[in-house]
Amino acid sequence: MMPALEYRQSTPRFLAARGASSTRLGGRMSGVLASNVAPLRLVHRAEPSLPAGEWVRLRPLLSGICGSDVSLLTGRSSPYFGAVVSMPFVPGHEVVAETLDDLPGLAKGSRVVVDPVLSCAVRGGTPCRWCVAGQHSRCDRVTAGRVSAGLQTGYCTDTGGGWGRQMVAHAAQLHQVPDTLDDRRAVLVEPLACAVHSVRRANVPAGAAVLIVGAGTVGLLTLLALRALTKAGPIYVVAKHAHQHARARELGATEVFQPSRAARAVRRACGGTLEQPMIGGDFLLGGADVAFECTGAGSGLDMALRLVRAGGTVLLSGMPSGGVDLTPVWFRELNLVGSYASSGSATSPAAGPETDEQGTAEPAGGAFAEAMALAAEAPLDGYVDAIYPLSRWREALGHAAKAGQLGAVKVAFDPSRN
Numbered sequence: 049m050m051p052a053l054e055y056r057q058s059t060p061r062f063l064a065a066r067g068a069s070s071t072r073l074g075g076r077m078s079g080v081l082a083s084n085v086a087p088l089r090l091v092h093r094a095e096p097s098l099p100a101g102e103w104v105r106l107r108p109l110l111s112g113i114c115g116s117d118v119s120l121l122t123g124r125s126s127p128y129f130g131a132v133v134s135m136p137f138v139p140g141h142e143v144v145a146e147t148l149d150d151l152p153g154l155a156k157g158s159r160v161v162v163d164p165v166l167s168c169a170v171r172g173g174t175p176c177r178w179c180v181a182g183q184h185s186r187c188d189r190v191t192a193g194r195v196s197a198g199l200q201t202g203y204c205t206d207t208g209g210g211w212g213r214q215m216v217a218h219a220a221q222l223h224q225v226p227d228t229l230d231d232r233r234a235v236l237v238e239p240l241a242c243a244v245h246s247v248r249r250a251n252v253p254a255g256a257a258v259l260i261v262g263a264g265t266v267g268l269l270t271l272l273a274l275r276a277l278t279k280a281g282p283i284y285v286v287a288k289h290a291h292q293h294a295r296a297r298e299l300g301a302t303e304v305f306q307p308s309r310a311a312r313a314v315r316r317a318c319g320g321t322l323e324q325p326m327i328g329g330d331f332l333l334g335g336a337d338v339a340f341e342c343t344g345a346g347s348g349l350d351m352a353l354r355l356v357r358a359g360g361t362v363l364l365s366g367m368p369s370g371g372v373d374l375t376p377v378w379f380r381e382l383n384l385v386g387s388y389a390s391s392g393s394a395t396s397p398a399a400g401p402e403t404d405e406q407g408t409a410e411p412a413g414g415a416f417a418e419a420m421a422l423a424a425e426a427p428l429d430g431y432v433d434a435i436y437p438l439s440r441w442r443e444a445l446g447h448a449a450k451a452g453q454l455g456a457v458k459v460a461f462d463p464s465r466n
């Protein structure tokens with residue numbers, strides 16, 4: 049038996065989390081954590097067993113708390129996901145771990161990061177069209193095969209997750225971490241791979257004016273990937289907190305704006321006219337060429353849609369939550385592009401150059417290989433400095449929900465600590 053945080057959803061719990069009185073995320077999280085219907089609890093459960101050959105047991109060293117985890121726990125994520133998870137599950141999909149079994153080419157005791165997508169390579173059986181094409185984040189078989197339903201590790205009852213002392217993963221999910229990359233940087237590789245993927249999906253033209261809405265982990269890592277992998281022109285970042293402004297500048301932001309000033313600032317920087325409807329936010333006729341929504345909040349997407357020029361692109365990087373007025377998509381003929389997880393696996397037989405209708409070619413090795421290289425070079429010191437044992441999960445999640453306010457970027461668990 050091992051300690052783990054277990055998520056067990058029920059409709060009353062879901063509605064209670066959704067209905068928690070505060071509309072502010074931090075406030076809503078404290079309501080959820082204090083309530084006796086919190087969907088998460090610390091349990092002792094059996095270590096997950098190996099589903100087949102090519103699977104290994106892992107001991108998580110650090111496991112990040114993702115914005116999508118916070119949304120899930122506060123009832124902000126869509127009931128849509130209910131069909132592609134299996135309960136109860138142990139969350140945690142941003143994992144750096146040590147392997148506890150040997151694999152060909154990967155000795156027991158190796159340090160790895162986990163690509164959490166539970167696609168055909170992991171599930172066995174005849175691969176779907178997307179996995180054949182090396183785009184496993186689009187896998188159609190996330191409810192099929194040898195493990196229970198689950199879009200990712202951290203949403204599947206059979207695999208365990210990073211918020212437990214032990215989990216299992218398939219060889220195709222593992223990327224070895226070089227000795228030079230410490231755990232605090234390695235735990236950023238998964239979110240960084242997602243940022244790399246979103247930047248590929250956006251297909252940013254050389255010289256384009258880019259707007260990033262939000263400067264939490266997703267926004268900052270998107271900025272890093274944009275500067276490293278594209279020839280984007282000016283990059284403007286909308287950020288609430290002073291430490292986010294400083295970090296964004298350090299990563300190459302051209303200018304950083306407060307949300308309340310964003311519409312005027314983007315108009316000044318990119319041109320256009322500022323329009324002020326009687327109800328709702330200001331918008332531009334004109335604006336940035338491409339915007340990345342990196343908050344996961346309806347207000348962030350609303351702002352991105354209002355500040356992009358006609359014919360421009362809005363990238364959904366954060367997991368969307370809440371309804372949004374789509375009028376600008378229609379009126380301004382915007383391209384709304386989703387970006388989920390990452391693509392191109394170093395160890396999957398299907399790995400290889402990827403092209404699709406929206407993105408540019410991804411090199412062999414995929415987004416994880418690129419993310420691993422970026423994590424080693426980029427100025428990411430101090431991004432992961434709030435680390436909690438599982439037993440302090442209420443505090444950890446409260447910290448994650450208010451990370452920006454509290455000066456943190458990524459809050460993580462060290463499941464080996466008591």
Ligand SMILES: [Zn+2]
Pocket residue numbers: 114115116141142239
């Ligand atoms: Zn995530």
Ligand SMILES: [Zn+2]
Pocket residue numbers: 167168169175176177178179180184186187188189
């Ligand atoms: Zn597939």
